[in-house]
Amino acid sequence: MPDNATQAVQPQRAATADFDRPLLLTPSQDLTGFISRLVGRVLLLTITSTTILAVLLIFVFIIQRAWPFVAAGGLAEMFGSRHWRPTAEAPQFGALTMLYGSALVTVGAMLFAVPIGLLAAVFLSDMVSFRIRQLIKPVIEILAAIPSVAYGFFAILVLAPWMQEHLNLSTGANALNASLMLGIMAIPTIISISEDSLFAAGRELREGGYALGSTRAEMLLRVVIPAAHSGILAAIILGIMRAVGETMLVWMASGNATQIPSPWWDLTASIRTLTASIAAEMTEAPEGGIHRQSLFTLGLILLGITFGLNLASEYFLSKAKRALHGGKP
Amino acid sequence: MMRNRWTAAVVLAGCVLGISAAAWAQSRQMTIEGSTTVGPIADAFAEAFMKTHEDASITVKKTGSGDGAAALIDGRATVATMSRFMKDSEFAKAVENGVMPVAHVVGMDGVAVIVHPSNPISELTTEQLRQIYTGQVTNWSQLGGPNMPIVAISRDTSSGTYEVFHEKAVYKQNMAGSVEYVNSNPQAFARVKSTQGGIGYVGLGFVQAGIKAVRVNGVPANRATVASGRYPIARPLFLFTDGYPEPGSMLFDFMTFHLTERGQEIIDAKGFVPLTNY
Numbered sequence: 001m002p003d004n005a006t007q008a009v010q011p012q013r014a015a016t017a018d019f020d021r022p023l024l025l026t027p028s029q030d031l032t033g034f035i036s037r038l039v040g041r042v043l044l045l046t047i048t049s050t051t052i053l054a055v056l057l058i059f060v061f062i063i064q065r066a067w068p069f070v071a072a073g074g075l076a077e078m079f080g081s082r083h084w085r086p087t088a089e090a091p092q093f094g095a096l097t098m099l100y101g102s103a104l105v106t107v108g109a110m111l112f113a114v115p116i117g118l119l120a121a122v123f124l125s126d127m128v129s130f131r132i133r134q135l136i137k138p139v140i141e142i143l144a145a146i147p148s149v150a151y152g153f154f155a156i157l158v159l160a161p162w163m164q165e166h167l168n169l170s171t172g173a174n175a176l177n178a179s180l181m182l183g184i185m186a187i188p189t190i191i192s193i194s195e196d197s198l199f200a201a202g203r204e205l206r207e208g209g210y211a212l213g214s215t216r217a218e219m220l221l222r223v224v225i226p227a228a229h230s231g232i233l234a235a236i237i238l239g240i241m242r243a244v245g246e247t248m249l250v251w252m253a254s255g256n257a258t259q260i261p262s263p264w265w266d267l268t269a270s271i272r273t274l275t276a277s278i279a280a281e282m283t284e285a286p287e288g289g290i291h292r293q294s295l296f297t298l299g300l301i302l303l304g305i306t307f308g309l310n311l312a313s314e315y316f317l318s319k320a321k322r323a324l325h326g327g328k329p
Numbered sequence: 330m331m332r333n334r335w336t337a338a339v340v341l342a343g344c345v346l347g348i349s350a351a352a353w354a355q356s357r358q359m360t361i362e363g364s365t366t367v368g369p370i371a372d373a374f375a376e377a378f379m380k381t382h383e384d385a386s387i388t389v390k391k392t393g394s395g396d397g398a399a400a401l402i403d404g405r406a407t408v409a410t411m412s413r414f415m416k417d418s419e420f421a422k423a424v425e426n427g428v429m430p431v432a433h434v435v436g437m438d439g440v441a442v443i444v445h446p447s448n449p450i451s452e453l454t455t456e457q458l459r460q461i462y463t464g465q466v467t468n469w470s471q472l473g474g475p476n477m478p479i480v481a482i483s484r485d486t487s488s489g490t491y492e493v494f495h496e497k498a499v500y501k502q503n504m505a506g507s508v509e510y511v512n513s514n515p516q517a518f519a520r521v522k523s524t525q526g527g528i529g530y531v532g533l534g535f536v537q538a539g540i541k542a543v544r545v546n547g548v549p550a551n552r553a554t555v556a557s558g559r560y561p562i563a564r565p566l567f568l569f570t571d572g573y574p575e576p577g578s579m580l581f582d583f584m585t586f587h588l589t590e591r592g593q594e595i596i597d598a599k600g601f602v603p604l605t606n607y
Contacts, residue, residue: 085503087486097506156516161523170478170526173509251512256485259506270509280512284365284487286393 059303066300069093069293078297084258086281086291093294095301097258101175101271102244105254108179108267109186109243114236116183117190121235124191125198126206126220137192144188152252155181160253169268173255176267181249186239193238197231197320198224230320237313241306247275256280274302357382357579362390363397363410366489367566370435371410373595374586385579401569402426407580409569412438412489428571435587437602439533439555439563440493441542443521450474452544455561458498461528464505469526481508482520482529490514494530497562498545514600530562534600555602566601 025033074093081094120140124133159180160172201224209219225232255270262269278295285292361371368391375387390396390406398419400406403426415423415430423430442458444450450472453461460466461481470476483504484491495501511517514535521529522539533550536542542550546561554560574580586592593603 082506083503088503089501157519160520164524171480171509171524173511173520252516256510257507270507272510280485280510281487284393286395 062296062299062303065296066293069290069297070300074294074297078294078301082258082260084277086285086294091290093290095274095298097260098272098274098277098298099301100260100264101254102273102275104175104261104267104271105178105182105250105273106240106243108175109182110236110240111183112180113183113186113190113239113243117187117235117239118194118232120187121191121195121198121232122220122225124195126216126224137195140188140191143184148185148246148248149252151181151185152249155249155253167268171255171268171270173253173270174268175254175261175271178250178254178271178273179267181253182243182246185246185249186242189242190235190239193235194228194232197228197235200231200320201227227323228320230316230323234313234316234320237309237316241309241313244309245275245302245306247279251276251279274298278302357384357386359385359387359407359580359583360390360400360405361387361408361410362392362400362406363408364394364412364489364566365391365487366412366438366492367410367435367568369599370566370596370601371408371568373599374583374592377591377595378583378586382579382582387583398423398430398569401430401571402428404428404571407570408583411567411569412492412564414567415569430569430571431573433568433570433584433587434565434604435568435592436566436596436604437555437563438489438493438566439550439552439560439602440490440497440530441533441536441550442498442528442530442545442562443518443536443540443542444528445521445525446539446541447525448474448541450543451541452547454546455498455500458545459500459502462499462504462508463502464507467507477526480524480527481505482517482524482527483508483510484514484517484530485510485512488512490530490532493562493564497564498530532600533602534597552597552602556604563602 077093078095079099080096081092082096083092083094084097085092124136128136155177156173159177163169163172163174163177205223205227206219209223214222250273254273254276256272256276257270258272259269261267261271278298281291282295285295359375361375363371368389371389371391375389379385379387390400391410394409394411394413397406397409397411398415401409402419402423409430414432420430442453448469450469453472457466457472461479462483466472467479468476469479483494486495495504509520511520511529514531517529517531518535518537518540521527533552533555536550544550548554548560550560550562555563568584570580570584574584587596587603588605593605596603
């Protein structure tokens with residue numbers, strides 16, 4: 001019975017306390033509390049929105065600068081001609097060679113970064129002991145921290161002469177060189193995101209696979225990788241974005257020749273990318289001139305490509321999350 | 330009280346500083362604007378000049394020869410640095426604005442054509458250079474050399490070195506698509522040094538051991554041939570002022586600085602060619 005008695009008293013006491021509390025605050029204190037909370041929230045909201053604002057401003061700025069060129073029908077020439085001669089007497093603004101160059105080095109980079117990155121991710125998530133994994137992961141992340149200009153120096157001073165000597169190429173600054181370096185730069189992104197999604201596929205799925213009698217290889221290939229495919233796709237897309245947007249390295253390593261190689265798959269030819277053109281020519285292009293506008297249009301095209309890729313990776317990442325949280329398999 | 334005194338002191342100090350700065354600025358300020366090629370010379374001149382003229386304040390902007398001319402015409406700049414002579418239209422506009430442009434040549438910009446040391450070719454004509462860079466000649470055997478594809482390397486189109494080469498050796502024709510671009514003299518040097526079939530061009534000051542500078546139209550590239558005007562791939566570098574500067578003025582000192590030994594050393598150190606053998 002004493003239990004009952006305390007229980008009976010307690011709510012009353014609590015109620016009293018609750019009833020007392022508002023009375024402890026004077027109206028001005030109450031107001032101050034309300035205002036400081038409001039100010040804090042608004043401040044944090046503003047700080048957060050600056051990021052969004054920055055993105056919007058970049059879009060507006062680039063569109064605004066590119067608009068005169070686009071409005072004059074420049075896009076048709078850009079996508080229809082191979083001749084990029086912006087400083088000639090009769091300037092030409094065909095960007096096909098650069099669009100192709102960007103595509104070629106990106107595909108080249110992915111051809112070797114995706115298999116390596118994926119295999120490494122599988123190895124890290126399913127095969128290696130936890131202690132070694134903890135050793136390897138930071139080392140891989142160092143790769144992502146090396147500035148691209150350092151990769152560029154390596155590409156031009158080590159890789160290029162090496163390729164000339166050992167692969168018997170006439171020039172070492174070419175699409176292959178840029179692709180290899182871009183691949184190395186994209187590998188950390190691919191490993192780290194696909195490893196996360198492989199790891200997140202969970203123990204149940206793996207044990208279910210074993211329970212059905214599969215070997216480790218079968219379990220990985222038929223169960224875990226399919227389950228994590230959305231995350232892996234997102235990782236590959238982020239790797240592609242890294243390669244498409246990279247500037248300094250390709251400017252140094254790709255040779256920057258405005259040509260479409262013949263045959264078209266010839267990785268040993270020198271090519272130029274969109275990013276390299278913008279970086280190389282922006283400083284000379286006179287303010288308000290058509291050359292500068294054309295460079296901003298190249299930037300706009302680039303922005304469109306990366307924006308599309310980003311949307312795709314967001315889509316796949318959210319799909320991966322939904323699948324792993326018991327949504328659709 | 331204490332606070333008021335401080336405020337007063339600060340305001341007073343501010344006034345004194347402001348007034349003296351304004352007076353000083355009026356007499357001793359110079360703005361130099363123009364070419365990105367001549368810019369480094371102007372920078373170094375300004376730095377050296379301000380050591381001997383402690384009250385001088387010189388600002389150097391490097392945006393392009395055209396901008397320099399416009400700034401001189403509008404009276405925004407005291408000196409325009411230009412890697413080309415003024416155009417007729419610019420001259421006419423200047424005179425219309427009451428500005429009389431006077432050209433001072435401070436030095437020459439010579440461009441050496443370089444090949445790999447193993448290449449037996451040691452002489453080219455500007456016509457052959459044009460054929461190489463427009464893609465009409467693609468193998469060294471076409472020029473009497475070994476059977477080896479030519480890797481033509483150019484500076485980026487924003488550099489002054491490119492401008493000289495494009496005008497004097499390629500005759501302003503369109504470069505071939507296969508021409509590779511690098512963004513600095515040392516990079517052009519490094520690429521040619523490591524590429525057997527490579528050909529490139531660098532500012533005269535960047536010719537070092539490890540590559541071979543070829544004779545162009547039979548003239549070797551060196552300071553003497555560039556200064557005397559015999560070497561074909563070269564151009565004068567200009568400073569323009571409004572009228573000839575008053576002798577004894579600070580501007581006069583500045584505009585004759587390139588004739589002093591220190592001035593010529595600076596031009597040499599920046600990779601250009603002084604006009605005289607100091």
